[in-house]
Amino acid sequence: MKTERKSFKGKSLYRPTGKAGEYSAWACNFYTGCSNNCSYCYCKRGVMSHVWSEEPMLKKCFKDSDNAIAVFEKEMLANIDELRKTGIFFSFTTDPMIPGKTLELTMEAVSLALRNDVPVQILTKRADWLDAEVWKTMCATINPDYKKIAIGFTLTRRDDLEPGASPHTERIAAMKRCYELGCHTFASVEPIVDIVNSECAMSDAYPFCELFKVGLMSGGAKPDKHELKALVNKWNSTLDKSGKKIYWKQSVIDYLGDDFTFWMDSCVDSDYNIFSY
Numbered sequence: 001m002k003t004e005r006k007s008f009k010g011k012s013l014y015r016p017t018g019k020a021g022e023y024s025a026w027a028c029n030f031y032t033g034c035s036n037n038c039s040y041c042y043c044k045r046g047v048m049s050h051v052w053s054e055e056p057m058l059k060k061c062f063k064d065s066d067n068a069i070a071v072f073e074k075e076m077l078a079n080i081d082e083l084r085k086t087g088i089f090f091s092f093t094t095d096p097m098i099p100g101k102t103l104e105l106t107m108e109a110v111s112l113a114l115r116n117d118v119p120v121q122i123l124t125k126r127a128d129w130l131d132a133e134v135w136k137t138m139c140a141t142i143n144p145d146y147k148k149i150a151i152g153f154t155l156t157r158r159d160d161l162e163p164g165a166s167p168h169t170e171r172i173a174a175m176k177r178c179y180e181l182g183c184h185t186f187a188s189v190e191p192i193v194d195i196v197n198s199e200c201a202m203s204d205a206y207p208f209c210e211l212f213k214v215g216l217m218s219g220g221a222k223p224d225k226h227e228l229k230a231l232v233n234k235w236n237s238t239l240d241k242s243g244k245k246i247y248w249k250q251s252v253i254d255y256l257g258d259d260f261t262f263w264m265d266s267c268v269d270s271d272y273n274i275f276s277y
């Protein structure tokens with residue numbers, strides 16, 4: 001059951017709507033632009049294209065990173081009751097975990113959120129931050145409850161389309177480390193570039209992944225419907241009774257129409273809260 005969301009749009013925090021709203025109730029963007037440079041990047045096109053760059057740039061509404069953190073803290077505290085329930089998602093307009101570029105500010109904000117009992121969801125295509133000092137320092141300094149941290153990896157298994165990101169195999173290894181650390185883990189299997197690679201990516205992640213989120217390429221070529229239907233049925237069945245969950249994004253449901261099957265024990269909707277389980 002979807003719940004009505006009040007709108008909020010601050011400089012750092014906001015309530016996403018549309019496709020981004022399928023991901024989280026609240027999100028934080030400090031940067032625009034991204035050196036992962038995925039060929040299918042949605043930020044390169046449409047409404048975000050005027051601020052796109054191949055290097056992350058601090059958003060112009062912030063004077064500097066100190067100002068960005070001060071704004072974040074103020075906006076977080078103003079919405080603290082809701083944020084403690086839903087958590088904050090990092091980020092829709094960059095990869096928030098790029099060492100030396102976005103990771104440092106993300107860690108400052110994550111540290112502040114966790115110290116205020118606000119859970120965080122982080123989506124990345126990088127694996128190298130797990131060995132970065134700033135991540136280790138954050139963990140050592142605040143000794144976080146890792147169940148308040150959900151780490152997601154985007155998995156297409158198409159390294160050729162993501163030239164600046166960590167290779168697929170390194171992302172899987174990083175997911176395993178996060179899982180073993182006690183973090184919640186999720187996989188964003190979006191976009192599906194081709195069914196075979198998405199299927200393999202899901203199998204690779206399965207032992208270490210609590211939640212899969214699967215969606216089609218926005219405005220791109222659509223997969224064969226029979227193959228997609230087979231993927232849906234296989235993973236609904238595989239996850240049934242396992243305690244693991246899958247969220248089929250609206251793009252999949254709309255494309256398959258009557259051929260889409262919702263399984264009560266494995267499928268969740270966009271309001272699913274990974275921190276409640």
Ligand code: SF4
Pocket residue numbers: 033034035036037038040041042043092093094095125
């Ligand atoms: S990781 Fe995300 S924001 Fe960065 S280039 Fe790829 S799709 Fe764009």
